[in-house]
Every structure is written in structure tokens, then in C-alpha cells.
Amino acid sequence: MTDDNKHLMDEEHQYFAKGSRIKYFDIVIESGQGAILTDADGNQYIDLLSSASSTNTGHSHPKVVKEIQEQASKLIQYTPAYFANEPEVKLAKRLAEIAPIDGPAKVTWGNSGSDANDAIIKYARAYTGRQYIVSFTGAYHGSTYGSITTSGVSLNMTRKIGPLLPGVVKVPFPSPWYRHAGESEDAFIDRMFEAFKLPFDTYLPADETALIEIEAIQGDGGFAKVPERYLNQVAEFAHANGILLAVDEVNQGMGRTGKMWSIDHFPEVTPDLIAVGKSIASGLPLSAVVGRKEVIDALDAPGNVYTTAGNPVTTAAANATLDVIEEEHLVQRSHDLGLVAEKYFQSLAKQFDFIGDVRLYGLNGGIDIVDPKTGKADGLAATKLIYRIFELGALMITVRGNILRFQPPLVITEDELTSGLEIIKHAMEDLKNGKIKESAALKGIGW
Ligand SMILES: Cc1ncc(COP(=O)(O)O)c(C=O)c1O
Structure with a gap:
């Protein structure tokens, strides 16, 4: 295991404008193929963000x-x-x-x-x-x-x-x-x-x-x-x-x-x-x-x-x-896999009372994380979730503080999609069981 993420981040920190990065995870993306990203230390992630919806055809599509x-x-x-x-x-x-x-x-x-x-x-x-x-x-x-x-x-x-x-x-x-x-x-x-x-x-x-x-x-x-x-x-x-x-x-x-x-x-x-x-x-x-x-x-x-x-x-x-x-019929694929993902998220919403709403339009959408007692936005819980999802090998961020942003590349394979969804479920179980502790790494994350 190398320490390149840390070295590069430390170096960047001295020179790069803070107004130009919304903080999430301290990694350096080194390469990507389809829906899979590799960071500078060689860790792999399922990309559930598509570089902010800018790589719908996946990373480095051969064509x-x-x-x-x-x-x-x-x-x-x-x-x-x-x-x-x-x-x-x-x-x-x-x-x-x-x-x-x-x-x-x-x-x-x-x-x-x-x-x-x-x-x-x-x-x-x-x-x-x-x-x-x-x-x-x-x-x-x-x-x-x-x-x-x-x-x-x-x-x-x-x-x-x-x-x-x-x-x-x-x-x-x-x-x-x-x-x-x-x-x-x-x-x-x-x-x-x-x-x-x-x-x-x-x-x-x-x-x-x-x-x-x-x-x-x-x-x-x-x-x-x-x-x-x-x-x-x-x-x-x-x-x-x-x-x-x-x-x-x-x-x-x-x-x-x-x-x-x-x-x-x-x-x-x-x-x-x-x-x-x-x-x-x-x-x-x-x-x-x-x-x-x-x-x-x-x-x-x-x-x-x-x-x-x-x-x-x-x-x-x-x-x-x-x-x-x-x-590759990506519009249809977005529609079809979007329905698969929506069904999965709806089933999670039945299991986890901190899911306030699920809104999917194609392979694309938001999952609201709320305080089950008040129904109000719970930014800390959402941050804990994306951090755990990151640790488990998928990249996902939040919008508006408490909404999980789900936008995988439209070329994601069904197996990769299933793995990504299972990672999200795993993180949700950990949140429910109080296994995700507050830590310094969570500080300052998000919009
Ligand atoms: C709806 C919408 N419009 C415009 C933009 C700005 O695009 P860019 O960051 O490429 O300037 C974004 C970026 O997130 C966006 O989501």
C-alpha cells in the first residue's frame, strides 16, 4: 500500500484554492474504466457519481x-x-x-x-x-x-x-x-x-x-x-x-x-x-x-x-x-437500470426509517436522509453514510447536505450496480446499528 493519496493531497493543499473544491474524501483519482475508478494508492471504487454526471458513457470509453x-x-x-x-x-x-x-x-x-x-x-x-x-x-x-x-x-x-x-x-x-x-x-x-x-x-x-x-x-x-x-x-x-x-x-x-x-x-x-x-x-x-x-x-x-x-x-x-x-442504447439502459435501482432503494426505505424520500429519474436521483423522529434533514447521518460507502468501495456524495446523490455511469454493468447498491445497504445497516462514529474525517464534508 502506497501513501500517494496523502502525499499528493498534502502538496495540493499548499497551492490549490479552497473555493474550487467541495470537500468529500481525500483521494486522488488516478484512472477509470467504465464505472470503476482507481485512486493513487491503488484502491478501487464503484463510481456512483460519474464525475458529477459528466461521464455518462463511463470513464475512458474505448470508442x-x-x-x-x-x-x-x-x-x-x-x-x-x-x-x-x-x-x-x-x-x-x-x-x-x-x-x-x-x-x-x-x-x-x-x-x-x-x-x-x-x-x-x-x-x-x-x-x-x-x-x-x-x-x-x-x-x-x-x-x-x-x-x-x-x-x-x-x-x-x-x-x-x-x-x-x-x-x-x-x-x-x-x-x-x-x-x-x-x-x-x-x-x-x-x-x-x-x-x-x-x-x-x-x-x-x-x-x-x-x-x-x-x-x-x-x-x-x-x-x-x-x-x-x-x-x-x-x-x-x-x-x-x-x-x-x-x-x-x-x-x-x-x-x-x-x-x-x-x-x-x-x-x-x-x-x-x-x-x-x-x-x-x-x-x-x-x-x-x-x-x-x-x-x-x-x-x-x-x-x-x-x-x-x-x-x-x-x-x-x-x-x-x-x-x-x-x-449501446444508453438512454434505454438508464431507464431500465434506473427502475432496478429505484426498486432497491424503495425496499431500503422500508427497512431504514432514516430514508425520508427516494426520487429516481433514470440512473439518477436523490435519497433524502432524515431524522426519523422529526422527519427533518439529517446532514450528519448522510455524511456518515457516504463516508462508510467510500470505505466500503463506492464513491457517492451528497447534495443539500442530506441527500445522497446517485448518478452512476450509464454503462455500469448490472453486477457493478448490484455491488454498489449492496454497499449502500451495508452502510445503512452500520448507521442503523450505531457503528459509524463521528470522526475528524467527517468534518467539513459536503456542500
Ligand atoms: C444543471 C447544471 N448547469 C450548469 C452547470 C455548470 O457546469 P460547469 O461546471 O461545467 O460549468 C452544472 C454543474 O454542476 C449543472 O449541474
Whole structure:
């Protein structure tokens, strides 16, 4: 057993910004294949996080690796800001064709989900000639100034860095934990839609509002799916008032939810713009905004150019990623294995009273850990669980402090999935039996 994890972490600690890592476990990831990771000391883990949903095709998928290698030996970079490259041309067409946009669509490139969501603000303002932007509490849209402003999931995304982008208004996301005890689904939706409308009724002129952006299924916000009637009403309101609707698919797109796009779960809603990132290039830095042709045509160069965005290697990786998703039926696989996992978690919920809720959408979801006496969020218990899961050989993190984040690569084998689920069960038994003690290692873990 080597001590490389510790040595590398100690060295990094001296030089690496604390604002750039949410602390979980002190390991250095050395390699990955499919759903299996190996750390610098040679320990192996079943990956239940997929690098924050950015490796849906698994780690170093052979087809993706081959395309990257071949493209890298031909041309690594020529900036699409000045000249096209073939993989990028091919990918733009493919994305425009598969995006859930009505009518002709066009594509623009970025390097991260964050700048894609900034671009969405630019395009919406340019097309509508209006300034105000509406987003939701609990959202994670990114870390650039625009996208951190539209986000609403952590005080540290506002603290110390203001003023944020002007003209952004937040409305409450209808997360299940905001539903009152005994409140019907319909009454909840009506109440949340009233809250959505309140700004428009009091100080926010709808005719000066450019954009409403939403994660149809919030990821970091706790794996919360917006109720269908609520989103239908929001979309109708947007349409009636000439406001564009954007859906952030960065976390929940690319087959993650058991459908290609999270918005495919809402047949009555068609967005004007979507943001895609993370898994689009199996983890290479590429993002895209796909939007209605006339919206994307509203902005003139260089209104949205980045030197490396859409570069030949990242777009070749993205073309290979789309091939893998198709050839290996990963959307269906996400759906099918998601049902297997959901059944397992539901059976755990019967055995362990600290499981407050299970929400799975494909191979993707959140398991709420609560204090059984009060039903309230229990962050310490959730931290103990993920730490024990880590010790037992699987990587899982939390969101919102108390929600287990379950997002394995979509290529995970059934055996690996079973082993991962059994590890979670084992950890839950240990928690129930009081076997997981508080320790220094748990300090400071999580969002
Ligand atoms: C829904 C969503 N949008 C945008 C982003 C930002 O993407 P990136 O970190 O690649 O900038 C994330 C990242 O977690 C996300 O989950």
C-alpha cells in the first residue's frame, strides 16, 4: 500500500484554492474504466457519481478514447472563432437535429455548462431586446458571473462576490420539501404558481422580461422534478408574454434521466433554448447552447466566441459520445437500470426509517436522509453514510447536505450496480446499528 493519496493531497493543499473544491474524501483519482475508478494508492471504487454526471458513457470509453487520439494526432486546435473544423460541423448538425426544439435550430459552443448558461442570457436579451431574467431557487447553473447569479443553491455562491449580474429575479422552485403536510399536489402547484406570478404582479414587468430558465429536474438542488402542470403553466405564461423559456440540460441531459433530455418528461413543453454540457463530450470541456434559429441568429460576432470552444478534439469526442449513446442504447439502459435501482432503494426505505424520500429519474436521483423522529434533514447521518460507502468501495456524495446523490455511469454493468447498491445497504445497516462514529474525517464534508 502506497501513501500517494496523502502525499499528493498534502502538496495540493499548499497551492490549490479552497473555493474550487467541495470537500468529500481525500483521494486522488488516478484512472477509470467504465464505472470503476482507481485512486493513487491503488484502491478501487464503484463510481456512483460519474464525475458529477459528466461521464455518462463511463470513464475512458474505448470508442471515445480512439476518436480523441485520432483527432489529436490530426489537429488538436484551430479556433472555431475564425475557422470551422469538420468534427464541429458534424456535431452542430447532429445536436440541432436531436435537440428538443421546435422548428429549425442552431448551435453555439462553450467550454463549460457555466458559460453556456451565460450565453443563454445573452441570446435571450439580444432576441427579445428585454433585460430581466427569471430563474429558480435551488438552481445550479454555474460559476461564471451570469450563471452564478441565476443559481440559487448555496450562500457561498453569493457571499463575498457581489454585486452579481443585474436584472435577475429568483422565484421559488416547487421542490417537494416545500409542500405542506396534508397539502394536495394540486393545491401545492397552485400555491407555487402564485409565488411564481407574484413578482410579475407586483414589480417585474413581463413585457421587459427576456427569459425564464429552469432545470426541469434540479440536480444539485436535490433531484427534484418540477411538477408537470406547474411547468406547463410557466411555459404558457412565458409564451403568452413573449418571454423565452430555457432548460438547463447540463446535468440531466444526455440520457441521464432515462430519456435523452430531461424536458422530454414534459410532452407539452418545448423550450426556446437549451444548455448542454458535462457528458456531451464524455467529460472533455465542451458545452453548447441549442436554440431556435431566429433566437441564435439574434446575436452578432463576437457576441459569443471562445478560443477553444468547439475545438476539434472536444467535438470529435462528442460525436463519439453520441455514437456510444446510440449504439449501446444508453438512454434505454438508464431507464431500465434506473427502475432496478429505484426498486432497491424503495425496499431500503422500508427497512431504514432514516430514508425520508427516494426520487429516481433514470440512473439518477436523490435519497433524502432524515431524522426519523422529526422527519427533518439529517446532514450528519448522510455524511456518515457516504463516508462508510467510500470505505466500503463506492464513491457517492451528497447534495443539500442530506441527500445522497446517485448518478452512476450509464454503462455500469448490472453486477457493478448490484455491488454498489449492496454497499449502500451495508452502510445503512452500520448507521442503523450505531457503528459509524463521528470522526475528524467527517468534518467539513459536503456542500
Ligand atoms: C444543471 C447544471 N448547469 C450548469 C452547470 C455548470 O457546469 P460547469 O461546471 O461545467 O460549468 C452544472 C454543474 O454542476 C449543472 O449541474
